[in-house]
Amino acid sequence: MVLDRAGAVEQMNAQACRFFELPDAEAARGVALERLAGDEHRIARLARTVLASGLSAQESDLRLARRQDADALLDVAASPLFDARGDADGAVLVLRDRTLQKRLLQLEAERERFQALGQMAAGLAHEIKNPLGGIRGAAELLARRAADAKARETAELIVREATRIAALVEDLMVFARGEALKLRPVNIHEVLDGVLALIGLDELSAGVAVERSYDPSLPEFLADPDRLTQVFLNLARNAVQAMAPAGGSLVVATRMTLDHRVTTPGGRLVPTLAVWIEDTGPGMAEDVRRQATTPFFTTRSGGTGLGLAVADYWVTQHGGMLHLDSELGRGTRARVTLPLRRAGAAAAPGVR
Numbered sequence: 001m002v003l004d005r006a007g008a009v010e011q012m013n014a015q016a017c018r019f020f021e022l023p024d025a026e027a028a029r030g031v032a033l034e035r036l037a038g039d040e041h042r043i044a045r046l047a048r049t050v051l052a053s054g055l056s057a058q059e060s061d062l063r064l065a066r067r068q069d070a071d072a073l074l075d076v077a078a079s080p081l082f083d084a085r086g087d088a089d090g091a092v093l094v095l096r097d098r099t100l101q102k103r104l105l106q107l108e109a110e111r112e113r114f115q116a117l118g119q120m121a122a123g124l125a126h127e128i129k130n131p132l133g134g135i136r137g138a139a140e141l142l143a144r145r146a147a148d149a150k151a152r153e154t155a156e157l158i159v160r161e162a163t164r165i166a167a168l169v170e171d172l173m174v175f176a177r178g179e180a181l182k183l184r185p186v187n188i189h190e191v192l193d194g195v196l197a198l199i200g201l202d203e204l205s206a207g208v209a210v211e212r213s214y215d216p217s218l219p220e221f222l223a224d225p226d227r228l229t230q231v232f233l234n235l236a237r238n239a240v241q242a243m244a245p246a247g248g249s250l251v252v253a254t255r256m257t258l259d260h261r262v263t264t265p266g267g268r269l270v271p272t273l274a275v276w277i278e279d280t281g282p283g284m285a286e287d288v289r290r291q292a293t294t295p296f297f298t299t300r301s302g303g304t305g306l307g308l309a310v311a312d313y314w315v316t317q318h319g320g321m322l323h324l325d326s327e328l329g330r331g332t333r334a335r336v337t338l339p340l341r342r343a344g345a346a347a348a349p350g351v352r
């Protein structure tokens with residue numbers, strides 16, 4: 001993109017327009033870069049520095065927040081332009097997209113992390129399950145034979161807690177089994193309606209108004225419907241829990257996009273399906289948002305911290321991505337993108 005000496009956009013190519021979510025260069029012409037990116041954004045500062053000093057400069061890993069899409073990660077090289085008299089007369093900014101590269105690295109790291117977690121889970125399950133079964137059985141026996149109410153309550157507490165641990169270990173086993181996806185043609189709206197029906201049964205969802213915004217033109221695509229149900233159930237549950245007890249509104253939206261370079265090597269554009277689950281809950285602080293998909297990270301008493309980790313796992317297995325956007329006091333938007341793999345299409349990119 002080219003800036004004039006005041007820092008306003010003179011020219012912008014299609015790629016740059018996409019970074020800034022502008023329909024075309026016309027929409028940007030004459031607009032100050034500060035207004036596009038924000039005054040204090042590093043790209044704005046970089047441009048100011050170059051315009052003021054007349055020297056080239058560059059910055060890497062600039063994050064550009066976007067409304068429609070996941071944040072973009074850019075390397076930017078800025079060089080001054082000079083007029084015929086040799087006076088500074090604007091700047092050229094070359095934007096290089098690092099999102100894909102970063103995402104591939106991240107995906108690899110994530111797979112390694114899940115693998116390590118899987119090994120740990122398998123070991124844990126092996127060591128814990130049998131003794132736990134013993135404890136539960138013994139406590140059940142104690143409860144039945146208890147001489148008084150106090151003793152029975154205590155024994156029942158042991159049963160309950162042992163059951164809870166068993167369920168936790170079972171959840172963890174998701175990472176250990178390395179189960180393959182069972183792909184078949186899926187209608188995403190049926191999956192989402194199923195999830196909403198399940199959520200509707202939840203007593204927490206009493207004050208929640210559900211708004212569906214489905215794109216009816218979405219075709220069936222190859223995916224594992226049971227796993228996707230689990231993904232969206234975990235996301236919708238979090239949304240409902242976040243809004244309890246006051247309630248609020250839950251938006252479930254689907255869209256087709258072309259923009260997302262999911263995980264194809266070489267960064268080909270793949271038709272992509274996007275699903276949003278949006279709530280009007282309290283939102284998350286940035287450090288919570290960043291850790292939210294980490295296994296066992298939870299801020300809820302009684303939470304396991306596995307909901308988002310499991311969701312992220314299955315989305316990743318589908319070759320897709322899970323993004324969380326959140327603002328304190330405004331709410332949270334979980335955005336899942338999945339490669340739209342048509343039935344009968346060749347083997348899936350990014351799916352193992």
Ligand SMILES: Nc1ncnc2c1ncn2[C@@H]1O[C@H](COP(=O)(O)OP(=O)(O)O)[C@@H](O)[C@H]1O
Pocket residue numbers: 234238239240242279281282283284288292293297298299300302303304305306307308309331332
């Ligand atoms: N929709 C949401 N709104 C606010 N915070 C959320 C939302 N979804 C997830 N979180 C935060 O992320 C954490 C991890 O979520 P999750 O992995 O589902 O585990 P759990 O629900 O057991 O706490 C939650 O404890 C909460 O702090």
Ligand SMILES: [Mg+2]
Pocket residue numbers: 234237238306307308
């Ligand atoms: Mg949860």
